[in-house]
Amino acid sequence: MNSQTTSAARSSAAPLQPELTKRKLLVLAWLDRLAPVLAALAVIGVWELICRVFALPNYLLPSPSAIVTSAFALDPGIWLTHTWATLRVSLGGYALAIIIAIPLAVLLANSRLMSRTLYPMLVVIQSTPIVGVAPIIVVLMGAGEMPRIFITFLITFFPIVVSTVTGLMSTPEELKELSRSLGASKAREIRNIQLPFAVPYIFSALRISITLAIIGAVVAEFVAAEKGLGFFIAFSTSFLRIPQAFAALIVLVTLSLLLFQVIALVQRWLFPWSLPKESR
Amino acid sequence: MALRLFKHSLFALGLLAASTTAAFAADKIRWMNDWLPSGDKAAIYLGVEQGFFAEEGIEVEIINGRGSSEVVTRLAAGAADMGTGGLPALLQAKAEQTINVSAVMSIYSMQPDLLILPEGSPIRSLADVEGKTLGTATFSASNVIWPILLRSNDIDPDSVNLVRMDPGALGPMLAAGRVDGTINWITKIPSFAEVMQEAGKDVEVILWSDYGLDGYGLSVLASDRLIQRNPDLVERATRAYSRALALAVENPRLAAEALKAHVPEMDVELAAAEFEASIPLIVNDISDANGIGTFEPELLAKTWEWVARSQELALDALDPTSAIDTRFIAD
Numbered sequence: 001m002n003s004q005t006t007s008a009a010r011s012s013a014a015p016l017q018p019e020l021t022k023r024k025l026l027v028l029a030w031l032d033r034l035a036p037v038l039a040a041l042a043v044i045g046v047w048e049l050i051c052r053v054f055a056l057p058n059y060l061l062p063s064p065s066a067i068v069t070s071a072f073a074l075d076p077g078i079w080l081t082h083t084w085a086t087l088r089v090s091l092g093g094y095a096l097a098i099i100i101a102i103p104l105a106v107l108l109a110n111s112r113l114m115s116r117t118l119y120p121m122l123v124v125i126q127s128t129p130i131v132g133v134a135p136i137i138v139v140l141m142g143a144g145e146m147p148r149i150f151i152t153f154l155i156t157f158f159p160i161v162v163s164t165v166t167g168l169m170s171t172p173e174e175l176k177e178l179s180r181s182l183g184a185s186k187a188r189e190i191r192n193i194q195l196p197f198a199v200p201y202i203f204s205a206l207r208i209s210i211t212l213a214i215i216g217a218v219v220a221e222f223v224a225a226e227k228g229l230g231f232f233i234a235f236s237t238s239f240l241r242i243p244q245a246f247a248a249l250i251v252l253v254t255l256s257l258l259l260f261q262v263i264a265l266v267q268r269w270l271f272p273w274s275l276p277k278e279s280r
Numbered sequence: 281m282a283l284r285l286f287k288h289s290l291f292a293l294g295l296l297a298a299s300t301t302a303a304f305a306a307d308k309i310r311w312m313n314d315w316l317p318s319g320d321k322a323a324i325y326l327g328v329e330q331g332f333f334a335e336e337g338i339e340v341e342i343i344n345g346r347g348s349s350e351v352v353t354r355l356a357a358g359a360a361d362m363g364t365g366g367l368p369a370l371l372q373a374k375a376e377q378t379i380n381v382s383a384v385m386s387i388y389s390m391q392p393d394l395l396i397l398p399e400g401s402p403i404r405s406l407a408d409v410e411g412k413t414l415g416t417a418t419f420s421a422s423n424v425i426w427p428i429l430l431r432s433n434d435i436d437p438d439s440v441n442l443v444r445m446d447p448g449a450l451g452p453m454l455a456a457g458r459v460d461g462t463i464n465w466i467t468k469i470p471s472f473a474e475v476m477q478e479a480g481k482d483v484e485v486i487l488w489s490d491y492g493l494d495g496y497g498l499s500v501l502a503s504d505r506l507i508q509r510n511p512d513l514v515e516r517a518t519r520a521y522s523r524a525l526a527l528a529v530e531n532p533r534l535a536a537e538a539l540k541a542h543v544p545e546m547d548v549e550l551a552a553a554e555f556e557a558s559i560p561l562i563v564n565d566i567s568d569a570n571g572i573g574t575f576e577p578e579l580l581a582k583t584w585e586w587v588a589r590s591q592e593l594a595l596d597a598l599d600p601t602s603a604i605d606t607r608f609i610a611d
Contacts, residue, residue, distance in 0.1 A: 057455065057479060059475050059479075060452060060456060074545060077544070078544050078545050135346075139354060140357075142358075224343075224344075224345075224346070226343065226344055231316075234316060234448075235543075237446070238315075238318065238447060238448060238471075239550065240448065240451040240452065240472070242452065245448075
């Protein structure tokens with residue numbers, strides 16, 4: 001009797017099980033997709049709760065709601081003006097870094113003399129705290145956007161050079177020899193063999209550098225600017241408007257994440273073969 | 281033939297138009313304020329908005345500096361033409377090296393430095409700072425004068441715990457009670473009062489000028505290159521600025537509105553309050569006796585004396601009158 005009951009229960013549960021599993025999988029898939037958003041929402045919720053429970057004043061730690069309120073209290077035009085100014089400087093410095101860093105990396109990877117001569121100089125530039133020399137750069141280059149673009153360039157270009165050189169050097173020696181044996185010119189070897197090998201390295205550097213470009217622009221705007229999110233943060237803190245400064249920080253982080261994604265998209269669009277299979 | 285004549289006439293007309301435009305084109309100056317936009321810097325914006333500079337045939341580009349030393353450096357390097365900066369910073373720079381910058385007009389005939397304290401603070405006078413913790417901006421020029429001021433009032437500077445920090449952290453630190461007081465300028469009282477209000481407190485101040493600190497503060501500076509090349513332009517710009525300053529003193533709200541026209545994120549009420557806080561530094565017994573904008577030799581000598589003492593420089597290291605050019609002060 002007992003065994004009959006068990007088998008009956010089993011037979012009635014049998015068609016339900018695949019459906020349950022399917023539903024469970026669907027929920028898990030959604031959870032997997034939403035995990036980053038849910039985690040961010042949880043952090044914001046806890047942050048808001050802490051501010052409210054402990055009645056933290058805005059000058060110590062503004063609550064997310066206070067930050068949002070202060071952000072919306074400002075005319076959207078003001079946000080656009082500052083964001084555009086920072087974006088212009090970031091992209092200007094970033095573009096300059098790419099234009100200079102990649103050919104320089106090609107030179108360094110293919111000439112021992114150049115590598116021995118220029119590499120130490122590049123390390124010296126990278127080791128120099130840019131925040132310290134930024135005021136001097138501003139005095140030397142005068143007013144306008146150029147000093148800010150140059151400061152951004154200095155902060156951005158080193159990872160691109162190093163990573164590109166590593167990528168170029170990773171080209172298998174046999175391939176280079178094969179190209180030479182087939183009579184290919186050095187330029188062709190670089191263009192058709194070395195550079196394609198370096199593409200994953202170049203893009204990983206480009207992704208790091210785009211976030212550095214935003215930091216570079218902000219550093220430059222702290223030193224000398226009349227517009228830009230860095231200027232706006234300095235301006236807000238000078239009036240002790242901490243929620244407003246936090247709102248600008250959030251805009252900066254959002255900008256940085258967006259640009260990071262844009263670089264990832266560009267790689268997926270132009271060089272899908274350079275990505276691991278699961279990322280294509 | 282007619283076509284050629286027509287073309288020649290057009291070319292001649294073009295040339296004439298170009299030369300006429302050049303003749304009537306406004307002189308341009310790059311004006312550098314000593315700090316980020318704030319109410320106490322409103323006069324230059326008012327001058328631009330009211331058309332005082334345009335009436336003098338001047339087009340102004342306003343640049344924000346990050347301290348008086350930067351203004352002096354940028355003027356000397358030719359990266360700016362005129363601007364505002366503390367006279368002590370100019371005197372110090374000129375005593376230590378060749379700096380081709382001169383002060384052409386005084387704005388503050390009293391020093392703006394003070395202590396901002398929470399209401400009911402046990403610090404009732406300068407002598408009470410012994411054993412207390414005070415916050416100050418890392419690169420504030422006030423830090424240099426502070427030990428000299430204490431010594432001249434028979435207070436040991438080592439008895440005070442001076443904590444250096446970012447200017448933006450001073451208000452929150454005071455409001456949170458992490459410091460007993462902060463070293464600031466008089467113009468920062470309104471924004472500090474706003475933060476302290478949030479903490480349910482009010483502010484009190486101790487003016488350093490009440491304890492013997494005297495001398496000229498904020499002044500209009502000009503590069504010597506511009507003074508030599510175009511003294512007339514310096515005179516016109518100084519005149520326009522004087523008009524703007526007088527109007528701002530008369531109507532701080534108008535000055536704050538002019539500032540907002542250039543810096544839209546500015547709070548007009550706060551900016552007007554900041555300018556109002558600076559008026560006693562501009563209009564006082566000294567300015568009543570000598571006029572606004574002048575450099576009275578005795579007070580100028582005292583300004584230099586404070587700088588020399590704070591920087592441990594010989595008093596004869598600089599003749600302070602060599603740092604000023606009084607030709608341009610408007611009547």
